Amino acid sequence: MQWEIVIGLEVHTQLSTQSKIFSGASTAYGAAPNTQACEVDLALPGVLPVLNKGAVERAIKFGLSINAKINSPSIFARKNYFYPDLPKGYQISQFELPIVQGGNIHIQLDGEEKIIRLTRAHLEEDAGKSLHEDFHGMTGIDLNRAGTPLLEIVSEPDMRSSAEAVAYAKTLHTLVRWIGICDGNMQEGSFRCDANVSVRPMGSEKLGTRCEIKNLNSFRFLEKAIDFEARRQIEILEDGGLIRQETRLYDANKDQTRTMRSKEDANDYRYFPDPDLLPLEISHDWIEQLQKTLPELPQARRDRYSAQFGLSKYDASVLTGSREMADYFDTAVKLLPEHAKLCANWIMGEISGQLNKENMEITDCPVKPSDLVALLARISDGTISGKAAKTVFESLWQGEHGKNVDTIIATKGLKQISDDNAIEKLVDDVLAANPQQVEDYRNGKEKAFNSLIGQIMKATQGKANPAQVNAILKKKLTQ
Amino acid sequence: MTLSLNDVKRIADLAYIEIDDNQAQATLTQLSSIFNLIETMQSVDTTSVEPMSHSQSVTQRLRDDIVTDSDQRALFQALAPQVEEGLYLVPQVIE
Numbered sequence: 353m354q355w356e357i358v359i360g361l362e363v364h365t366q367l368s369t370q371s372k373i374f375s376g377a378s379t380a381y382g383a384a385p386n387t388q389a390c391e392v393d394l395a396l397p398g399v400l401p402v403l404n405k406g407a408v409e410r411a412i413k414f415g416l417s418i419n420a421k422i423n424s425p426s427i428f429a430r431k432n433y434f435y436p437d438l439p440k441g442y443q444i445s446q447f448e449l450p451i452v453q454g455g456n457i458h459i460q461l462d463g464e465e466k467i468i469r470l471t472r473a474h475l476e477e478d479a480g481k482s483l484h485e486d487f488h489g490m491t492g493i494d495l496n497r498a499g500t501p502l503l504e505i506v507s508e509p510d511m512r513s514s515a516e517a518v519a520y521a522k523t524l525h526t527l528v529r530w531i532g533i534c535d536g537n538m539q540e541g542s543f544r545c546d547a548n549v550s551v552r553p554m555g556s557e558k559l560g561t562r563c564e565i566k567n568l569n570s571f572r573f574l575e576k577a578i579d580f581e582a583r584r585q586i587e588i589l590e591d592g593g594l595i596r597q598e599t600r601l602y603d604a605n606k607d608q609t610r611t612m613r614s615k616e617d618a619n620d621y622r623y624f625p626d627p628d629l630l631p632l633e634i635s636h637d638w639i640e641q642l643q644k645t646l647p648e649l650p651q652a653r654r655d656r657y658s659a660q661f662g663l664s665k666y667d668a669s670v671l672t673g674s675r676e677m678a679d680y681f682d683t684a685v686k687l688l689p690e691h692a693k694l695c696a697n698w699i700m701g702e703i704s705g706q707l708n709k710e711n712m713e714i715t716d717c718p719v720k721p722s723d724l725v726a727l728l729a730r731i732s733d734g735t736i737s738g739k740a741a742k743t744v745f746e747s748l749w750q751g752e753h754g755k756n757v758d759t760i761i762a763t764k765g766l767k768q769i770s771d772d773n774a775i776e777k778l779v780d781d782v783l784a785a786n787p788q789q790v791e792d793y794r795n796g797k798e799k800a801f802n803s804l805i806g807q808i809m810k811a812t813q814g815k816a817n818p819a820q821v822n823a824i825l826k827k828k829l830t831q
Numbered sequence: 832m833t834l835s836l837n838d839v840k841r842i843a844d845l846a847y848i849e850i851d852d853n854q855a856q857a858t859l860t861q862l863s864s865i866f867n868l869i870e871t872m873q874s875v876d877t878t879s880v881e882p883m884s885h886s887q888s889v890t891q892r893l894r895d896d897i898v899t900d901s902d903q904r905a906l907f908q909a910l911a912p913q914v915e916e917g918l919y920l921v922p923q924v925i926e
Contacts, residue, residue, distance in 0.1 A: 371899070390903065403894065407896070432845075474923065485922065487918070490913070491923045493921055
């Protein structure tokens with residue numbers, strides 16, 4: 353039987369505020385245990401939560417960037433469960449009337465665009481951390497993370513493969529960094545995915561029983577966990593078994609998922625509105641004000657790059673992989689508007705390659721957009737060949753010769769021979785020295801042509817303009 | 832809505848409240864009378880009333896995103912029964 357995989361994702365993004373969602377403690381990562389946990393985070397008696405405006409603003413910005421509805425009023429609720437890293441005995445979250453409702457995200461996969469609908473995004477507080485090792489049979493609790501603002505983003509079950517799920521997660525990851533609401537650092541847990549996976553016979557409308565895989569903290573694990581889980585479910589169903597609804601954990605070392613808890617022992621969270629927090633009203637003016645602070649979004653930029661510069665969907669989507677890269681491209685192309693494709697190629701090729709190699713971000717790139725443009729201008733006006741340009745690029749990267757492109761070209765003798773007369777003379781010399789190959793070519797041996805080109809380039813140490821050499825040689829041979 | 836003895840025991844279990852059968856039976860009687868009260872209240876016509884999530888019709892005050900709390904770990908941990916390396920120690924829990 354043909355099976356269809358159905359996937360929905362829940363993504364917890366840590367909002368990039370300075371202070372916690374309900375207290376004035378710092379959210380900075382990596383502090384000594386419990387030095388950033390105040391009386392509110394510790395749930396000492398008599399404390400009250402006060403909502404952080406910065407967290408609300410980030411949630412609204414997200415909602416606006418995905419064309420969602422911003423609920424006003426929006427309500428905070430208590431989600432009740434017991435765990436020592438949650439000192440209150442409940443997590444403040446949202447149940448009814450989440451701050452963001454609906455909306456959608458456009459993903460690109462193999463040149464195709466697909467729309468993934470979002471169910472909701474709600475504000476909540478993170479829990480602390482439990483450390484189970486090395487405390488003589490006790491558990492150590494660090495509450496620095498308790499109260500860190502999270503936006504939980506829930507999608508509809510609109511994805512049909514692990515590749516689509518990864519494309520969605522990556523698009524979301526780009527978006528939250530793009531609009532500056534989350535640093536996206538997956539190692540530090542700022543962007544964590546849970547995947548709901550089910551399978552059903554191809555063509556069936558009814559959803560199968562789903563399993564939830566928790567805490568996937570890399571795109572690779574997300575992909576592998578979904579693939580494993582779908583295979584596991586298909587095998588059970590093909591053997592005539594039934595899927596039990598449960599929460600599962602992905603074990604990266606074994607590349608498999610295992611049961612964490614079944615539905616029977618699932619918590620009944622007994623949600624109810626938190627009496628400590630009043631309804632959150634979000635005025636139209638506030639929304640409009642935030643709308644104005646949003647940058648041009650990735651989707652709009654992709655469309656503009658295709659329309660304005662004729663770039664392919666692929667190029668446009670690579671260049672909008674991060675706002676920093678897109679900004680780099682925009683700065684460059686503004687200086688060299690007639691050579692957008694050349695700019696794009698160099699940013700996606702040499703620049704990205706070198707950044708990867710040196711594990712650097714584009715904001716720290718030693719070759720600034722103006723340096724790159726100065727170099728590309730010398731390619732497009734024929735001063736240097738593409739090959740020589742790579743040498744110039746290396747010099748620019750190393751900061752040689754005051755990063756002056758023309759000085760580098762002159763010092764290294766990279767100027768291309770583009771003078772027609774000079775090239776004609778060179779061609780004549782080579783033809784005179786190789787009568788056999790000329791003969792061969794005229795008798796239909798195409799290979800002889802390349803051999804002659806090679807000889808000419810060798811004679812000029814690669815400095816002759818290849819396009820001109822090509823044209824002149826062809827002209828001479830057919831004379 | 833009718834509540835069963837099992838419902839009461841399950842709720843107690845979720846809330847980590849230990850109760851014996853007698854207490855469960857007593858709680859069932861009390862909770863049931865509360866439910867009866869709610870049922871009576873539900874006969875009131877509320878079709879023209881907007882649902883509210885809070886008893887007061889005021890809205891949430893917001894604070895600016897500024898760090899106002901500094902490290903008071905030593906003070907807080909003086910209250911804790913057991914601490915080590917800055918961590919609060921609790922009986923081991925592994926889910």
